[in-house]
Amino acid sequence: MKKSRLYHCELKRHRQIAPELCAVCPRILKCRAFRAWHSIFHQDYYDFVLDIVEKFPDKYEMEVHFMAEKQSFVQIVDMASGKIDRIVNLKEIDAMSAEEKLALSRNKNLFVVTHRLEPIVKVELKRTVIASPIVFEDIPR
Numbered sequence: 001m002k003k004s005r006l007y008h009c010e011l012k013r014h015r016q017i018a019p020e021l022c023a024v025c026p027r028i029l030k031c032r033a034f035r036a037w038h039s040i041f042h043q044d045y046y047d048f049v050l051d052i053v054e055k056f057p058d059k060y061e062m063e064v065h066f067m068a069e070k071q072s073f074v075q076i077v078d079m080a081s082g083k084i085d086r087i088v089n090l091k092e093i094d095a096m097s098a099e100e101k102l103a104l105s106r107n108k109n110l111f112v113v114t115h116r117l118e119p120i121v122k123v124e125l126k127r128t129v130i131a132s133p134i135v136f137e138d139i140p141r
Contacts, residue, residue: 008033019048023123029067038067038120049121061126066117075111076104087116 009017010031017037022028022045038045053060072090077083085108093101104110 019045023049023052023121028120028122029065035067035069038118046121049123052123059126060123063122063124065120065122067120069116069118070114071116073113073116075113077109077111079107079109087113 009021009025010027010033017033022031022034022037025031025034028034049062053062074088074090074093076085076088078085090112093104096104
């Protein structure tokens with residue numbers, strides 16, 4: 001039986017990892033908890049970020065960073081088209097039977113890769129230049 005994994009923010013300001021909190025976090029690229037959470041829930045994260053930027057295009061802008069994951073991967077490239085079919089973990093290939101490995105490598109080139117770059121979208125407030133001085137009224141006490 002596989003244990004369920006609990007994802008907690010490393011800043012300890014928030015109890016759990018959520019797209020709303022991680023999208024604006026300054027440590028998003030260094031956070032180990034976000035990496036583990038993103039590998040499973042990446043579609044939920046991208047849906048949230050795109051939804052926010054579409055709803056408020058005048059307030060928010062997207063910034064794309066690349067998060068490098070260091071591990072042994074096998075990159076499968078189709079020989080006919082020259083396109084990358086997929087990138088598989090080396091442990092997954094070791095677990096396959098000989099027939100599955102043979103079927104995987106037909107008409108394809110296999111390359112061992114040490115890093116995988118994954119795009120991470122970060123949301124930031126647009127910065128506006130203040131052209132005139134701001135005057136606040138005195139509040140009577």
